Amino acid sequence: MCAPVPSWDKNYMTNQQFAALTVLVADQSEIFRRGITRAIQDAPDIDAIWDGEPEQAIEVAEALQPDVALVDIGLPHQRGLKVAWQIRMRNPATATIILSPYEDDAQVFQSVKIGASGFAPKDTPAESLLEQIRQVGNGANLISDSIQTRPGVASQMIQQFASYSLAGIETEKLVSPLTNRESQVLTMISQGHGNKQIAATLGINEQTVKNQMSGIKAKLHANNRTHAVVLALNSGWLDIPADAVTPGPYSPA
Helix, strand or coil: CCCCCCHHHHHHHHHCCCCCEEEEEECCCHHHHHHHHHHHHCCCCEEEEEEECHHHHHHHHHHHCCCEEEEECCCHHHHHHHHHHHHHHHCCCCEEEEEECCCCHHHHHHHHHCCCCEEEECCCCHHHHHHHHHHHHCCCCHHHHHHHHCHHHHHHHHHHHCCCCCCCCCHHHCCCCCCHHHHHHHHHHHCCCCHHHHHHHHCCCHHHHHHHHHHHHHHHCCCCHHHHHHHHHHHCCCCCCHHHCCCCCCCCC
16 A cells, blocks of 8 residues: 655645646655756646655555656566556546656567657657657647657557557447548558668658558547557458467556
């Protein structure tokens, strides 16, 4: 059981005038989290309302309802991932940025699976982290946007979710069929290719690829590129080998 939120935290929450975005910092290293907190407090449009160890953060986040939670996942036995997952489940309006000791496809993939909006290695410059906080705090999903630059993550995501719809949209409601060109673009996206490679392969410019992708997302009511691939797979408009599909979504014990 996490420790209860100290009364001073609750009083601070009600008595202070906050900036536009409130942030919770959960990291096992006191030195690191205090450094992040100082950088946030120096920004005029962001305010760190709490910092502490990840295990305490679940109940604190539920009480304080921050706009953004920064969560360290560099803990043994996936404890950091479980903390981030619980924060997301209990506080759907709180955007989560994963703080990781290192950056690789496996770390990004796990962050996507728990519904995080951003991912930041711990050596990320302060200004870059602040900008990421601003973007996710205002509704951006930076992880989804970055999947296209990571073929390994894109491939894992498509395989992981090919057996069900991420949004719960029934395929019979998707009345707009894909054109041949849209199918080509989406197929290449499903293989992890970025806009530049798609454009070169199909003999079109990158802006055309972006326009095609915008049209695809509108037709499928998709939130992002990976979601569009999943919906197209479920509709039968794209296909991948059945033995490439892995079981359902991440659900920490």
